[in-house]
Amino acid sequence: MTMLLAGLASFSVFAQDVLIRNATVHTATDRGTLRNADVLVQGGRIAAIGSGLSADAALVIDAQGRPLTPAFFGGITGIGIEEVSGEASTRDVSLALGEGAKDITVRPEFDVTLAYNPESILLPVARVEGIGFTLLTASSTAGGSIIGGQGAVVRLDGSPDPSGPKVLFVALGSGASNLSGSSRAGQWMLLDQLVAEANGRMSADSGFALLTPAGRATLQRYLGNGGRIVVEVDRAADIRQLLRWSQKHALKIAISGGAEAWKLAPQIAAAGVPVFLDPLVNLPGNFDRIGATLENAARLRAAGVRVGFTQSGDASHNARKVRQLAGNAVANGLPWEDGLAGLTRVPAETFGVGDRLGTIAVGKTADLVLWSGDPLDVANVAEQVWLGGRAIPMRSRQTELRDRYLRAEPSAEAGALPRAYPARVE
Template sequence: MTTTVSKRARALLAGAALLIAGAACAQEAGADSGQSVLIRNANVYTATEGAGYLEEHDVLVRDGKVAAIGRGLSFPGVPVVEAGGRPLTPALFGGITGIGIEEVSGEDRTTDNALTLGADDKHMVVRPEFDVTLAYNPDSVLVPVTRVEGIGFTLLGAGSRAGGSIIGGQGAVVRLDGGPDPVGPRVLFVQLGSGSARLTGSSRAAQWMLLDQLIDEMRGRIAPDSRMALLTPAGRETLARYIDDGGRVMVGVDRASDIRQLLRWSKRHGVRIAIAGGAEAWKLAPQLAAAGVPVFVDPLANLPSDFDHIGASLENAARLHAAGVQVAFTQSGDASHNARKIRQLAGNAVANGLPWENGLAGLTRVPAQALGVDDRVGTIARGMVADLVLWSGDPLEVSSVAEQVWLGGWAIPMRSRQTELRDRYLAPKPSAESGDLPRAYPAAVR
């Protein structure tokens, strides 16, 4: 069977060859220069506020950080990658996921993002001190699968199963550079609405009662040895960091009436919240903007799939942005194994009224700011960590691909388990006569 290679495919292959050659030069130059590279003639989307687009500019990376941005840059001994006018962006945000704490979502023994305690409904166990980052595995198969798609950081989410509580626990941002530790402050996860009513006596009204009780207990209005007490000493100490010390609380909520109560509750107790989901958030856009609450939306959550999504709209992100709300992106469903689709979500938000530059910001600067890691990731600026992606075309188009990813200035191998399986099974069928059978093949091929 003859394979026809299109002009576009040839161009992509040629670009990949240039990038591979650049990486090889970096290795030959020695370990110190491995974090240094000069990317020439790129259309640079810095994702910074203000002038975020620089046409045909160079980006010089030294010691893992952006050293200069301009035209005609040079630096002796630094490997050069010719971008040829292709887009260069910061590495993208993968959304709220379980990357590194979940391998197979359907196999409980490989998932560590949820706590199951106190299955007896008569005794709810609340453990805000539960921290999923302690289970993070930087060698997870999902890490290279995700980062070859141009994604450089994600927020590890914490949730609850049966026997848990509406307070799922803590997560944090991790960079997908192979490092074992989070790069920013912890985030406390709370889940509200009809989906969590089973954890609060089958009524969403009880969620506010329990949240108020937890704050009373944390502030000493309920004695630790009281029969009403729900928190451990560590739990009270952890909760205080989010209620009194300004830590970020990520609240999963969709229905407008629940969001309204959330705004009142957070103002009453001085809680610094962000919203994940927010299918009906557009109905309260001015109030969210006034309160400075960022919203992590799923732009494809546009159907009345349940009674919390009756007002779901494809224009959710655009309407929130128009009102002054900071909009970032996350996705529903199996986000860990499909993080690459988050670009499609942002592209759909742009197709439904969100300005393009704000679509990119929702994958870069906005989540970095909301999660307290904007000093490390999310923009291309002098002094920032060089987490960069060179794209074949518009990064919000699904037809574009990440041609090269740099994390901390290192050119990341553009390989993953998925690409290796693809290459193996698309390769010409080996023969026993050739003697080049892979290990997994039998001695004879029939």
């Protein structure tokens, strides 16, 4: 563990210019893939992309044709605000409020980024797998409202503050009906009232108000094409109502989940709404997912929808699996370049950090990953990750524990085993 901490300390302080030669550079831009290309990093940013580049005093790395990509998006997670899923004292992803319709309390001003811990052990676990940024979620699961609160993009470089603008989270459908009077129809009634309150069309003294003064001010910032609203929803009928409601109030939304989104692909594309889905959701696990299919991503993209990826399970502790999701989407008809974009450019642009992250282009932050092979094939690994031009230690608590317990062969000799093991008794 001492070696890991020392490595992390050097990562946070020291950096040098780097010239990565002879790489297969997947830019995630209109330039596409550049073969046998060089990428020069200076001052933590990408200074040049081309062939035969040279730079004095730069560390030169020969990629030998291996893939170089932007650092990946880890999905919509609780990395840094959820340490141990089973330990409540380490979970900060939701605001627990009243239960039942009579106790509905809406607090959109709740901001999970204030609890973000840049020293969480989950950060290096994700980083060594090529993950460079994630969107912190504010979950409605344990709350008293279909509005979970606000989150934002954070880079996993140890920076303590969000890198992007605030994002509001809303949960719809059967999974959130217990937060709206046990009816999904009640969700639209509540949402319309919340908009009326935020716009000042309903008095805070009416006796029926749901928002605090801070809540009204917060929600108002998301109206009229303000901040991004991420809506967790699966059923096609609910998505149809969502598109109508967002158009009515001029809202900038993104869909999370979207198991049946493919049924409304042309309408979603026309509305310019990105969809972040789990391509492995292919069975009717509940009544909102009856139309789930492995071809969801491919069908959406063919209609012109911007597609990104996020896990439907324990995303915080398994962010590494997000590239497996992209690989499965590609295996089921999504073009490879769109699979890469769903891990890089699409989330960066959707959540307000596309000017810095998500692509390999001159002037962008040098968040890069050199892979052993195709990054959408889980047989390959991240060989080196750079965040802001800094080479991160390719170690985590998991790799340290692995190495500790594999260090010595079982033996009766004293000291041959790690301290956790007793000496073998014959």
